[in-house]
Amino acid sequence: MKIPDEFQHLTPYNMNSYTDSFVSGKQQKYIELQYYRDENSLKFYARVLFHVETQGAPGIVHGGAIASVLDETMGAVSFLNKMPAVTASLTVNYHRPLPVEKTVYIITQVEKTEGRKIYIIGKMVDKNQRLFADSKGIFVKVPNERIGL
Numbered sequence: 001m002k003i004p005d006e007f008q009h010l011t012p013y014n015m016n017s018y019t020d021s022f023v024s025g026k027q028q029k030y031i032e033l034q035y036y037r038d039e040n041s042l043k044f045y046a047r048v049l050f051h052v053e054t055q056g057a058p059g060i061v062h063g064g065a066i067a068s069v070l071d072e073t074m075g076a077v078s079f080l081n082k083m084p085a086v087t088a089s090l091t092v093n094y095h096r097p098l099p100v101e102k103t104v105y106i107i108t109q110v111e112k113t114e115g116r117k118i119y120i121i122g123k124m125v126d127k128n129q130r131l132f133a134d135s136k137g138i139f140v141k142v143p144n145e146r147i148g149l
């Protein structure tokens with residue numbers, strides 16, 4: 001898939017449908033985020049801009065901020081495919097420092113499911129397909145009431 005061209009064919013996710021998230025909620029001023037859906041696949045997408053307030057080392061986005069956004073974009077795949085799940089494990093590989101104020105794109109997808117476990121992968125790239133981070137995680141399906149739904 002070509003990024004960002006491919007994003008033009010995706011459906012922007014209505015960011016007002018859930019506004020209480022730490023990562024993407026209405027209080028979030030430091031991370032600009034727009035999610036996108038692909039109705040035809042078990043994928044979820046994000047366009048992200050980390051402002052300077054998210055820096056760790058000067059000028060470089062904090063690794064925890066990157067992990068948080070990857071976690072939510074990965075987790076959302078399971079919710080939107082009617083498999084509410086929580087993160088059991090998350091591994092992030094940081095391939096190069098991400099400068100603040102640079103737009104990047106995330107693609108996440110379900111790799112496989114095994115019983116209650118959903119294996120989800122993600123990657124963060126810039127418009128030239130340069131890889132900044134990738135991730136894999138195991139999300140475990142839970143009943144709606146365990147996560148307040």
Ligand SMILES: CCCCC/C=C\C/C=C\C/C=C\C/C=C\CCCC(=O)SCCNC(=O)CCNC(=O)[C@H](O)C(C)(C)COP(=O)(O)OP(=O)(O)OC[C@H]1O[C@@H](n2cnc3c(N)ncnc32)[C@H](O)[C@@H]1OP(=O)(O)O
Pocket residue numbers: 018021024071072073074075076079080085086087088089115116117138140142
């Ligand atoms: C905002 C945009 C999104 C839009 C979505 C729209 C609407 C949704 C509305 C609200 C949601 C909003 C946003 C959601 C998006 C993302 C949020 C990010 C996700 C998170 O941030 S979420 C918080 C952090 N997260 C936790 O708070 C989990 C704490 N934890 C536990 O709640 C338990 O620990 C649990 C449930 C994990 C397991 O407990 P349990 O008792 O239910 O089940 P059990 O232990 O039997 O495990 C069952 C099978 O999972 C395997 N397993 C377990 N743990 C493993 C591990 N670490 N590694 C590898 N495998 C593991 C076992 O080995 C077994 O596998 P097997 O069956 O094969 O033996």
